[in-house]
Amino acid sequence: MPPEVSVPSLFQLGYYWEAKIFLTSVKLDLYTPLANGSKSAEQLASEIKVDTDALSRLMDALVSIGLLKKEEDAYANIPQLAEFLVKTSRFYMGELMLLQDAEWDHWGKLEEIVKTGRPAVKDNIFISRPEMGATVSRVLHRMANRVAPALAEKIDLSSYETFIDVGGGGGAFSIAFSKRYPHLKATLFDLPQTLKIALENIEQEGLSDQIHLSEGNFNQGSLPDTYDVVFASDILHYQTDAENAALLQRLYEATNSGGVVIIKDMFIGDDDAEPGWNAVFSIHMMVYSEKGRCFKGKKIREWLTKAGFDNIVEIEKNTILAATKGI
Numbered sequence: 001m002p003p004e005v006s007v008p009s010l011f012q013l014g015y016y017w018e019a020k021i022f023l024t025s026v027k028l029d030l031y032t033p034l035a036n037g038s039k040s041a042e043q044l045a046s047e048i049k050v051d052t053d054a055l056s057r058l059m060d061a062l063v064s065i066g067l068l069k070k071e072e073d074a075y076a077n078i079p080q081l082a083e084f085l086v087k088t089s090r091f092y093m094g095e096l097m098l099l100q101d102a103e104w105d106h107w108g109k110l111e112e113i114v115k116t117g118r119p120a121v122k123d124n125i126f127i128s129r130p131e132m133g134a135t136v137s138r139v140l141h142r143m144a145n146r147v148a149p150a151l152a153e154k155i156d157l158s159s160y161e162t163f164i165d166v167g168g169g170g171g172a173f174s175i176a177f178s179k180r181y182p183h184l185k186a187t188l189f190d191l192p193q194t195l196k197i198a199l200e201n202i203e204q205e206g207l208s209d210q211i212h213l214s215e216g217n218f219n220q221g222s223l224p225d226t227y228d229v230v231f232a233s234d235i236l237h238y239q240t241d242a243e244n245a246a247l248l249q250r251l252y253e254a255t256n257s258g259g260v261v262i263i264k265d266m267f268i269g270d271d272d273a274e275p276g277w278n279a280v281f282s283i284h285m286m287v288y289s290e291k292g293r294c295f296k297g298k299k300i301r302e303w304l305t306k307a308g309f310d311n312i313v314e315i316e317k318n319t320i321l322a323a324t325k326g327i
């Protein structure tokens with residue numbers, strides 16, 4: 001159902017001031033220096049070397065939004081938020097905001113992109129901006145860690161022996177499936193710069209014997225071997241129609257007879273009247289990558305069928321499709 005629209009909600013939609021105030025507060029990392037107690041604007045400004053008056057106005061705005069509190073002249077963290085905004089916390093989520101902030105200038109080019117159809121950036125972040133790509137991988141890994149164990153429970157891999165995680169990133173899914181199915185021999189396939197992050201995570205989990213890392217480009221040549229389970233999460237939305245059709249063909253070649261392919265992504269609803277939030281995410285991809293976009297589930301079904309897979313089933317609505325390769 002489309003959201004109900006009113007004049008106040010229209011005003012709210014066009015209103016980004018609070019978003020930029022918040023992103024800037026994370027960029028300036030105002031929350032970490034307050035982790036051990038409140039500080040005045042003067043104290044904080046001299047610590048982080050910014051203008052005192054401008055900082056105190058920014059912090060007053062943060063108090064008004066509810067992201068800080070103020071008593072007398074001293075600003076303090078809100079305890080429930082501090083665990084996500086203080087850099088030293090294990091639940092720190094600031095990297096996600098830093099990422100949004102880094103895309104600010106690209107969003108400013110949206111009108112031009114729509115007018116010309118020309119992208120504002122080259123390639124995708126993992127290839128053209130490896131440092132930013134590493135930040136993305138860390139953020140995605142943290143987010144994926146929240147859903148991967150439940151997915152490993154939901155999808156029964158007990159009868160399979162080999163597994164490849166194509167574009168496996170930080171390894172959240174390889175790790176979750178390997179923990180849930182300790183007999184599984186897993187391979188995480190990705191670009192060299194991302195494998196460094198995967199290695200750290202896999203070592204930390206003590207799974208180096210079970211998960212093998214393999215370096216390569218999934219758009220070139222074939223995958224290193226064939227596997228019972230071929231898993232690919234959040235890689236299709238960085239690519240074109242033609243690249244994905246070719247990639248799914250490659251995944252078919254890499255699947256053993258009787259094996260299964262599992263595609264997890266952010267599909268646009270098949271019903272044109274209900275595209276879902278992924279239609280908004282698709283604009284993010286249009287702004288921050290050369291050719292990224294979200295596809296409808298029926299497009300993925302088409303590629304899977306053309307590649308030779310059968311028995312396509314939707315495991316999670318607009319998120320996960322699985323299909324088998326006949327014997």
Ligand SMILES: C[S@@+](CC[C@H](N)C(=O)[O-])C[C@H]1O[C@@H](n2cnc3c(N)ncnc32)[C@H](O)[C@@H]1O
Pocket residue numbers: 126137140141144166167168169170171172189190191194216217218219232233234235238
């Ligand atoms: C959005 S991340 C998804 C990571 C992980 N699968 C997940 O769902 O959290 C996309 C991943 O694809 C990798 N990647 C992008 N282009 C690639 C290519 N051409 N060959 C191999 N890996 C690629 C990136 O390094 C990154 O780890």
